[in-house]
Amino acid sequence: MSRSQAAYRHRDVPYFSQWSDPAHAVAVVERDADPCADPSWRNSGFDDAEHYRFWARRLCGLACLESLLAHWRLPRPPRRALLARALEHGAYRLRDDGSVHGLVYAPFGAWLAADFGLRVDVLGDAPLHALYRAIGRDSMAIASVGSNVREPHAAAPRRGGHLVLLHGHDDSGVWLHNPSGGHGGQADVCLPPPTLERFYGGRGMVVHRAAPTR
Numbered sequence: 001m002s003r004s005q006a007a008y009r010h011r012d013v014p015y016f017s018q019w020s021d022p023a024h025a026v027a028v029v030e031r032d033a034d035p036c037a038d039p040s041w042r043n044s045g046f047d048d049a050e051h052y053r054f055w056a057r058r059l060c061g062l063a064c065l066e067s068l069l070a071h072w073r074l075p076r077p078p079r080r081a082l083l084a085r086a087l088e089h090g091a092y093r094l095r096d097d098g099s100v101h102g103l104v105y106a107p108f109g110a111w112l113a114a115d116f117g118l119r120v121d122v123l124g125d126a127p128l129h130a131l132y133r134a135i136g137r138d139s140m141a142i143a144s145v146g147s148n149v150r151e152p153h154a155a156a157p158r159r160g161g162h163l164v165l166l167h168g169h170d171d172s173g174v175w176l177h178n179p180s181g182g183h184g185g186q187a188d189v190c191l192p193p194p195t196l197e198r199f200y201g202g203r204g205m206v207v208h209r210a211a212p213t214r
Contacts, residue, residue: 007171008135008137008168008169008170009167009168009169009170009175010071010135010140010167010168012071013067013140013165013167013187013188014066014067014070015067015177015186015187016063016064016066016067016070016177017179017180017186018056018057018179018180019035019056020038020040020044021038022186024037024038025180025181025182026182026183028056029150029180029182030182034053035053035056036049036052036053043078044078044079044080045077045078045080045081046079047080055083058100058102059079059083059179060179060180061091061102061103061108061142061163062079062082062083062086063079063179064163064164064177065082066079067177068118068140068165068207068209069116071140071167072209074209075116085111085115086103086108086111088111089107089108089110089111090104090107091103091104091107091108092104103163105120105122105124105203106122108120108205109121112207117209117210118207118208118209118210119207119208120207120208121134121205121206121208122203122205123203123204123206124202125202126203128143128193128196128197128200129193131143132166132169132174132193133169134206135167135168135169138209138210139207139208139209140165140166140167140206140207141165141166141204141205141206141207142163142164142165142166142204143163143164143166143176143196143200143201143204144160144161144162144163144200144202144203144204145159145160145162145163145200146158146159146160146162146199147161147180149162149164149178149191149196149199150178150180150181150185152191152195157199159199159200159201159202160200160201160202160203162180163179164176164178164179165177165179166204169193173190173191173193173196174190174192174193175188175189175190176189176190176191176196177189
């Protein structure tokens with residue numbers, strides 16, 4: 001991994017929710033609404049409602065990837081096509097009981113290198129600052145946090161199991177996109193490092209794009 005960067009924040013990073021319409025996220029997350037009550041669910045490339053219901057809750061990592069691809073102006077296939085490629089590469093693994101071993105970092109990184117020319121540094125058992133200090137002009141980070149990070153003052157924070165995109169850090173804090181965030185907690189959320197640390201699961205990835213040719 002490259003040495004730590006000075007404070008850096010990417011501006012205008014496109015936001016992608018785990019659900020087709022970010023406005024529908026609150027109903028799904030807080031009121032357990034049917035994800036397919038949002039008629040735009042087919043825009044993700046899914047044509048089967050049950051398939052969409054099953055996967056939409058599990059694709060926080062792909063939503064982070066879509067933000068990276070859009071910001072760096074790389075080809076961005078529909079989410080259903082991204083899922084198919086992720087499964088082919090073993091980045092998601094179905095268990096015998098029908099559950100999902102969700103995002104497996106090493107094959108995820110190998111897939112991003114093969115399909116998009118990105119380089120991924122996997123950080124296991126790493127301090128949070130190792131992720132956000134690695135953010136620079138050509139790099140962002142994906143961190144494993146508890147899903148209730150959308151409630152930063154939660155009395156019982158969960159650690160790990162959900163992925164968010166870290167796209168900046170400065171004197172204000174760490175800037176992130178939360179694919180399952182609600183009102184005010186989706187795009188460009190800024191949390192002080194000690195607050196984010198309460199939810200941090202101790203692992204993540206730094207994603208680098210290839211240096212532009214001159």
